[in-house]
Amino acid sequence: MEPPGIDAQAGYRAAHGCCVMSTPNLLYLDAVSVSFDGFRALNALSLLLAPGEMRAIIGPNGAGKTTMMDVITGKTRPDSGVVEFRGTHDLTRLDEPAIARLGIGRKFQKPTVFEKLSVRDNLLLSLKGKRRPFAVLAARETSHEAGLIADILRTTRLSDHAARLAGALSHGQKQWLEIGMLLGQDPELLLVDEPVAGMTDAETAQTAELLREINRTRSVVVVEHDMDFVRALNVRVTVLHEGSVLAEGSIDEVSADPRVVEVYLGR
Numbered sequence: 720m721e722p723p724g725i726d727a728q729a730g731y732r733a734a735h736g737c738c739v740m741s742t743p744n745l746l747y748l749d750a751v752s753v754s755f756d757g758f759r760a761l762n763a764l765s766l767l768l769a770p771g772e773m774r775a776i777i778g779p780n781g782a783g784k785t786t787m788m789d790v791i792t793g794k795t796r797p798d799s800g801v802v803e804f805r806g807t808h809d810l811t812r813l814d815e816p817a818i819a820r821l822g823i824g825r826k827f828q829k830p831t832v833f834e835k836l837s838v839r840d841n842l843l844l845s846l847k848g849k850r851r852p853f854a855v856l857a858a859r860e861t862s863h864e865a866g867l868i869a870d871i872l873r874t875t876r877l878s879d880h881a882a883r884l885a886g887a888l889s890h891g892q893k894q895w896l897e898i899g900m901l902l903g904q905d906p907e908l909l910l911v912d913e914p915v916a917g918m919t920d921a922e923t924a925q926t927a928e929l930l931r932e933i934n935r936t937r938s939v940v941v942v943e944h945d946m947d948f949v950r951a952l953n954v955r956v957t958v959l960h961e962g963s964v965l966a967e968g969s970i971d972e973v974s975a976d977p978r979v980v981e982v983y984l985g986r
């Protein structure tokens with residue numbers, strides 16, 4: 720979805736009780752630095768994400784993309800800088816479970832579904848508030864849960880595969896199931912790391928469509944190297960290089976930037 724206009728942003732702030740900051744950003748990173756043994760993985764990185772926005776992050780290996788996701792999700796503490804969510808939450812003070820509870824969900828590159836359970840049971844286990852796996856599977860799902868699962872199956876193109884074991888799915892379908900399991904947590908912001916690596920061209924195109932659908936109701940940050948996929952997303956692109964933002968703009972704008980061609984696209 721397009722970033723909301725001024726009125727919508729004011730409404731968003733009112734709804735979330737957030738008037739401390741003058742910016743309406745959902746995610747606000749400013750001057751974030753992270754060093755590993757003296758090596759600067761993030762170097763005064765700044766990034767703003769508007770509520771409802773989907774952003775693609777590209778950049779060469781080692782640019783700091785994963786480290787940025789690690790900082791947002793609380794896996795890595797920055798040495799310095801500001802990391803705020805909804806203008807009200809300082810993410811540098813929260814641990815990973817607390818950040819997840821705030822509504823930030825992350826999908827790692829490698830799918831980690833429960834292979835010996837059905838697609839439906841994987842989704843049932845993922846639903847927000849589910850804590851005790853065996854009790855969950857032994858009890859019948861409520862009609863509310865069944866409705867949520869049906870919605871997620873539709874979104875992730877898995878309706879016809881609900882009864883199959885997750886282990887029998889194709890690689891692409893497993894990735895979609897994991898995105899579905901993330902949706903089960905009802906996050907406001909999804910962080911998605913290289914979702915189309917190893918997918919067929921058809922699966923890649925469907926994944927772009929799927930994320931665009933998800934973005935109608937949720938914000939998304941997606942890291943990806945596949946430029947056809949990034950183009951299909953048709954969203955603002957941030958190019959990272961050596962831990963900082965090198966360029967930002969539409970895919971056409973960043974693709975035409977000689978600095979981006981030099982460090983990334985021309986390689």
Ligand SMILES: Nc1ncnc2c1ncn2[C@@H]1O[C@H](COP(=O)(O)OP(=O)(O)OP(=O)(O)O)[C@@H](O)[C@H]1O
Pocket residue numbers: 755756759760778779780781782783784785786787
């Ligand atoms: N835990 C760590 N200890 C030491 N160095 C690290 C650690 N995590 C990341 N780095 C280094 O920080 C730099 C940035 O890594 P990062 O994984 O964030 O890059 P990336 O943009 O995600 O790369 P890729 O596209 O290959 O996934 C790299 O040089 C990496 O080797």
